[in-house]
Amino acid sequence: MNAPHTVDADILVIGAGPTGLFATYYAGFRGHRVAVVDSLPELGGQITAMYPEKAILDVAGFPSVKGRELVEGLVQQAATADPTYLLDRTAAAMEHDDDGVTVTLDDGTTVRAGAVIITAGIGKFSPRPLPAGDGWLGRGMEFFVPSFAPYAGKDVVIVGGGDSAFDWALHLEPVARSVALVHRRDAFRAHERTVEQVRASSVEIITKAEVAALKGGDTGLEAVDLVVDGVTTTRPAQAVVAALGFVADLGPIQQWGLEVRKRHIVVDASMRTNLPRVFAAGDITEYDGKVRLIAVGFGEAATAVNNATVAIDPTAKVFPGHSSEGS
Numbered sequence: 001m002n003a004p005h006t007v008d009a010d011i012l013v014i015g016a017g018p019t020g021l022f023a024t025y026y027a028g029f030r031g032h033r034v035a036v037v038d039s040l041p042e043l044g045g046q047i048t049a050m051y052p053e054k055a056i057l058d059v060a061g062f063p064s065v066k067g068r069e070l071v072e073g074l075v076q077q078a079a080t081a082d083p084t085y086l087l088d089r090t091a092a093a094m095e096h097d098d099d100g101v102t103v104t105l106d107d108g109t110t111v112r113a114g115a116v117i118i119t120a121g122i123g124k125f126s127p128r129p130l131p132a133g134d135g136w137l138g139r140g141m142e143f144f145v146p147s148f149a150p151y152a153g154k155d156v157v158i159v160g161g162g163d164s165a166f167d168w169a170l171h172l173e174p175v176a177r178s179v180a181l182v183h184r185r186d187a188f189r190a191h192e193r194t195v196e197q198v199r200a201s202s203v204e205i206i207t208k209a210e211v212a213a214l215k216g217g218d219t220g221l222e223a224v225d226l227v228v229d230g231v232t233t234t235r236p237a238q239a240v241v242a243a244l245g246f247v248a249d250l251g252p253i254q255q256w257g258l259e260v261r262k263r264h265i266v267v268d269a270s271m272r273t274n275l276p277r278v279f280a281a282g283d284i285t286e287y288d289g290k291v292r293l294i295a296v297g298f299g300e301a302a303t304a305v306n307n308a309t310v311a312i313d314p315t316a317k318v319f320p321g322h323s324s325e326g327s
Helices: 018-029 045-049 067-081 163-172 194-198 251-257 294-312
Strands: 006-014 034-038 083-087 091-097 102-105 110-118 123-125 156-159 176-180 204-206 209-217 220-228 231-236 239-242 248-249 265-266 279-280
Touching: 006 083, 006 102, 018 034, 018 067, 018 248, 018 294, 045 067, 067 231, 083 220, 091 251, 110 294, 156 163, 156 231, 163 176, 176 209, 176 279, 209 239, 220 239, 251 265, 279 294
Parallel strands: 006 034, 006 110, 034 083, 110 279, 156 176, 156 239, 176 204
Antiparallel strands: 091 102, 102 110, 123 248, 209 220, 220 231
């Protein structure tokens, strides 16, 4: 943990995912000093933590871009703002006065800012456990697949029926010796197009099934027991990916007096929250017609920064002109 100290900024961005990184760049474009807080130790938010190798298809200008490459570009862009990064720390408390906002982090550091933009995505998240996998984490079982290389030549069992499970099955199929996708039901939450791609691949889809036990020794995982329609079978597996989703929690943010609806922060068309000088953007926001896409978050970030600029300096213009026009 870093030693506590005081940081002064014009804008504090809480959350260093794609939306937060773009907000950081845009705040720098508006001439602000920027500080960025994130509970994860690396930049990139969920993309870095969960699917850096996944192909992202809905970012304007990129027919397909890997999550890792998108984050690298956003970090490079944000660097033009010369931000102060406060990583592996959680925003714990917030206080307001007439001149700004003071946010205290869990390590005792205080950040004094003219405005705050919350871009915390789904908040802090933790994976749902696989009961049969107790004691196997890091010994053959993982919750996320940040790199495909460790799965080369292995028999892989992926547990789950959502987008992550199917995405990882599709990406690991050409790398692993075999891939089996195990789900307790015969209906899936994943996008229909991805499901059809997996069905057309060599991935074995096993439904109405549960993982009953993981087996192995000192050398690691060797096999899994599956219960399929009440019958137990054993299949070889040197790797298990428990893609059962995750539990999201807004954490201390919920205690700040923000208007929250179903774990999302309510904002108006200017990305203002109900608290003075506090804005939000990205997946964490809620308003009529909200669409949760990275591309939407980028636009909301610019809207939040521009309106935060006026909150800091009432003589400033909401829209300063296009960045291509120079400053």
